[in-house]
Amino acid sequence: MRWIAGGVTTAVGFLASGVSAGIKRRRKSDLALVVSDTLASAAGVMTTNRIQAAPVQLSARRLRRGTARAILLNSGCANCLTGPEGVRDALRLGRSVARALGVPEREVLLASTGLIGRRLPVARMERAIPPLIKELSRDHHRAAAQAILTTDRVPKEAAVQARLGGRLCHVGGMAKGAGMIAPSMATMLCVLTTDVAIAPGLLREALREATNLTFNRISVDGDMSTNDAVLTLANGRSGVAIRRTAEVKLFMAMLMAVSAKLAACIVEDGEGASKVMEVQVVGARTEHEAKRCARQVANSPLVKTMLAGADPNVGRIAAAVGASAARFDPDRLDIFLDHRPVVSKGAALHVGTAMLRSLLAKPRVEVRVDLRAGRARALMVTCDLTEAYVRINAGYSS
Amino acid sequence: MRWIAGGVTTAVGFLASGVSAGIKRRRKSDLALVVSDTLASAAGVMTTNRIQAAPVQLSARRLRRGTARAILLNSGCANCLTGPEGVRDALRLGRSVARALGVPEREVLLASTGLIGRRLPVARMERAIPPLIKELSRDHHRAAAQAILTTDRVPKEAAVQARLGGRLCHVGGMAKGAGMIAPSMATMLCVLTTDVAIAPGLLREALREATNLTFNRISVDGDMSTNDAVLTLANGRSGVAIRRTAEVKLFMAMLMAVSAKLAACIVEDGEGASKVMEVQVVGARTEHEAKRCARQVANSPLVKTMLAGADPNVGRIAAAVGASAARFDPDRLDIFLDHRPVVSKGAALHVGTAMLRSLLAKPRVEVRVDLRAGRARALMVTCDLTEAYVRINAGYSS
Numbered sequence: 001m002r003w004i005a006g007g008v009t010t011a012v013g014f015l016a017s018g019v020s021a022g023i024k025r026r027r028k029s030d031l032a033l034v035v036s037d038t039l040a041s042a043a044g045v046m047t048t049n050r051i052q053a054a055p056v057q058l059s060a061r062r063l064r065r066g067t068a069r070a071i072l073l074n075s076g077c078a079n080c081l082t083g084p085e086g087v088r089d090a091l092r093l094g095r096s097v098a099r100a101l102g103v104p105e106r107e108v109l110l111a112s113t114g115l116i117g118r119r120l121p122v123a124r125m126e127r128a129i130p131p132l133i134k135e136l137s138r139d140h141h142r143a144a145a146q147a148i149l150t151t152d153r154v155p156k157e158a159a160v161q162a163r164l165g166g167r168l169c170h171v172g173g174m175a176k177g178a179g180m181i182a183p184s185m186a187t188m189l190c191v192l193t194t195d196v197a198i199a200p201g202l203l204r205e206a207l208r209e210a211t212n213l214t215f216n217r218i219s220v221d222g223d224m225s226t227n228d229a230v231l232t233l234a235n236g237r238s239g240v241a242i243r244r245t246a247e248v249k250l251f252m253a254m255l256m257a258v259s260a261k262l263a264a265c266i267v268e269d270g271e272g273a274s275k276v277m278e279v280q281v282v283g284a285r286t287e288h289e290a291k292r293c294a295r296q297v298a299n300s301p302l303v304k305t306m307l308a309g310a311d312p313n314v315g316r317i318a319a320a321v322g323a324s325a326a327r328f329d330p331d332r333l334d335i336f337l338d339h340r341p342v343v344s345k346g347a348a349l350h351v352g353t354a355m356l357r358s359l360l361a362k363p364r365v366e367v368r369v370d371l372r373a374g375r376a377r378a379l380m381v382t383c384d385l386t387e388a389y390v391r392i393n394a395g396y397s398s
Numbered sequence: 399m400r401w402i403a404g405g406v407t408t409a410v411g412f413l414a415s416g417v418s419a420g421i422k423r424r425r426k427s428d429l430a431l432v433v434s435d436t437l438a439s440a441a442g443v444m445t446t447n448r449i450q451a452a453p454v455q456l457s458a459r460r461l462r463r464g465t466a467r468a469i470l471l472n473s474g475c476a477n478c479l480t481g482p483e484g485v486r487d488a489l490r491l492g493r494s495v496a497r498a499l500g501v502p503e504r505e506v507l508l509a510s511t512g513l514i515g516r517r518l519p520v521a522r523m524e525r526a527i528p529p530l531i532k533e534l535s536r537d538h539h540r541a542a543a544q545a546i547l548t549t550d551r552v553p554k555e556a557a558v559q560a561r562l563g564g565r566l567c568h569v570g571g572m573a574k575g576a577g578m579i580a581p582s583m584a585t586m587l588c589v590l591t592t593d594v595a596i597a598p599g600l601l602r603e604a605l606r607e608a609t610n611l612t613f614n615r616i617s618v619d620g621d622m623s624t625n626d627a628v629l630t631l632a633n634g635r636s637g638v639a640i641r642r643t644a645e646v647k648l649f650m651a652m653l654m655a656v657s658a659k660l661a662a663c664i665v666e667d668g669e670g671a672s673k674v675m676e677v678q679v680v681g682a683r684t685e686h687e688a689k690r691c692a693r694q695v696a697n698s699p700l701v702k703t704m705l706a707g708a709d710p711n712v713g714r715i716a717a718a719v720g721a722s723a724a725r726f727d728p729d730r731l732d733i734f735l736d737h738r739p740v741v742s743k744g745a746a747l748h749v750g751t752a753m754l755r756s757l758l759a760k761p762r763v764e765v766r767v768d769l770r771a772g773r774a775r776a777l778m779v780t781c782d783l784t785e786a787y788v789r790i791n792a793g794y795s796s
Contacts, residue, residue: 048721049717049720049721050719050720050721050724050725050726050728051716051717051719051720051728051731051744052720052728078713080713080716080717081712081713081716081741081744081745081746082745082746083729083743083744083745085745086745115711115713116711116712116713116714116716116717116746117711117712117713117716117741117746118746226713226716226717226720301699301783305788308788313513313514313515314479314514314515315476315478315479315513315514315515315624316514318449318478318479318514318515318624319447319449319478319514319624321448321449322447322448322449322450322624323447323448326448327448328448330448330449330450331481333449343479343515345481346449346479346481347479347480347481347482347483347484348479348480348514348515348516385699385788386788387785387788387789390703390706390783390784390785390788391785
């Protein structure tokens with residue numbers, strides 16, 4: 001397996017495009033389409049929020065069949081909290097795309113991101129469908145990745161290829177993140193495409209596992225969106241069939257690699273983020289407790305502002321660990337910052353302020369918490385909380 | 399019952415003082431003492447964080463006897479993550495105060511707030527004990543309230559009096575809050591004093607109930623401190639004995655009033671806060687779900703930044719409700735902003751942006767979430783998340 005340049009059209013038989021449909025102001029790109037030239041196995045992981053946007057509800061229903069041909073995505077409007085009209089809007093857009101592509105309506109998936117509580121400008125969007133389809137090309141993966149962004153600063157793409165039974169196969173993808181990124185859910189919009197042939201059930205399992213270990217382990221602000229979705233299409237066009245254990249292993253590695261890369265891009269581009277923190281909890285009694293503990297640290301505003309200011313205050317990490325559901329003996333707790341012990345047996349060590357400050361000033365900070373209570377471990381990746389985050393989010397809808 | 403000016407020395411027989419012991423820089427006031435002239439019933443509610451500061455551990459142990467005479471409080475250093483030395487430091491300070499007051503060591507309670515992971519400057523603090531005791535006075539309640547502050551902008555005091563069986567009795571108190579304020583715990587430092595006579599067990603019950611309904615219902619940043627403590631002394635000097643149901647009711651009302659006032663002061667003075675939000679969840683299936691839901695909304699960074707920017711984005715409230723543990727039908731959800739419906743049957747209403755903006759621009763914003771799933775309800779009070787919060791917390795230890 002090796003990394004290659006590309007994105008959502010790297011796998012054979014996929015086309016993509018991105019245009020401005022006038023959902024956002026100032027003619028910003030806001031509508032994207034990804035199409036497979038043959039019917040593909042399809043799977044998705046959706047938000048666990050009880051309030052789900054119309055496109056999430058619709059795509060979840062269509063994914064039950066396990067196949068799809070196209071994904072229509074828009075930014076600038078979430079089509080959420082829009083009642084029965086919102087569902088009708090999504091249905092109507094899906095129908096227009098299906099007709100223009102000459103495929104059954106049920107083979108079109110939808111995803112939206114942006115402001116909650118506003119209707120989609122459906123008429124305007126329908127007028128943009130012909131140019132969107134005309135733009136479809138293997139070369140336009142970047143335009144598609146651009147069209148799904150909201151407060152993201154950069155498009156997020158990744159692709160890998162591998163040889164299996166003498167044939168090349170690919171996994172590629174694009175994602176948007178930036179705000180409302182929280183663990184324990186699909187966390188953002190992501191489209192993954194691959195040219196392997198794989199049964200829908202197996203694809204679903206693989207996607208779920210990859211998502212749990214990548215997108216569900218990142219956090220920007222602990223908030224949970226109503227629109228998050230990771231959608232995958234596998235069209236078999238490489239001629240590589242994924243059936244046996246060894247093949248599944250390689251495919252999982254490819255899916256994991258692309259997901260992990262896109263997840264990392266999302267954290268690095270977190271709203272207002274200036275640096276990334278890896279929180280590794282080891283020595284927990286159970287994996288569940290390890291995860292809860294890592295999340296409490298990763299989501300703590302006091303830890304995240306400390307990171308922003310490179311302000312050496314390791315007590316905040318310990319306070320977050322103690323506030324979590326993890327059971328441990330406070331007198332055995334060890335904490336390391338970039339492999340340097342800063343708390344030992346529950347007591348803060350006398351590490352010089354200058355040293356702590358230089359450890360925290362790096363663009364990537366590693367925190368390791370050893371609870372010394374068991375053998376379970378978990379990792380969370382998060383970013384710092386800066387004044388820029390507040391600035392962005394205090395004026396988002398304006 | 400009526401409100402009167404005063405604080406921790408309003409109840410008969412209490413003295414207080416506050417001086418600078420050189421824990422903080424620039425000779426800021428940082429050491430406070432509260433003393434009862436007779437042995438008092440004593441009770442406390444402490445942080446539920448697994449990591450507890452040395453003074454919290456020590457006071458919790460001493461409170462098991464149910465009586466105390468004095469409380470020594472300091473700001474500028476939390477004496478937490480300080481290992482066995484931290485416990486020895488707290489013991490030594492308590493002993494010095496006990497000797498100077500001529501009371502048994504076990505009758506002195508301790509509380510600390512400030513930076514975690516640093517030792518107390520014990521020698522310097524011991525030198526400040528004689529002036530601290532010399533300053534003890536009924537008039538010095540404000541000096542004591544001042545000495546326990548960290549990033550708070552103003553001292554927080556409250557007092558009430560009531561007539562019972564022809565005799566006047568009082569409850570007064572002081573608190574500090576500002577950062578690391580989160581629900582489900584003691585939340586900050588608070589000292590409540592009263593001149594009623596009440597058995598320690600009954601005092602403990604009353605304090606626990608008052609704390610659950612006041613200090614545990616406020617949130618500034620969702621973080622949970624290692625040092626939080628609400629400590630209460632009841633010395634009986636008013637001659638009013640609290641024994642029967644009717645008396646207990648009045649006393650509870652007094653305790654609740656002072657606690658609620660101090661809790662409100664803490665939210666209003668939240669780090670960087672510019673306004674207060676009351677989150678009322680009604681129609682939940684259980685009280686537990688109502689509380690979880692109210693907390694999810696109150697702690698959501700996206701809701702709190704929206705409030706800071708007075709940016710009308712009610713979808714963020716709905717997203718937080720949906721992300722909570724509360725069970726409800728998304729198609730029945732109603733949300734009100736200051737009694738004005740903004741979400742009805744799960745759909746956002748077309749309220750003008752100018753109107754929404756003016757609703758959110760008030761210094762006190764009321765959010766009411768009706769889950770329409772049951773009869774349970776819960777209230778949380780929180781403040782907005784501003785750039786000032788980040789500024790304060792990115793540079794706190796410097």
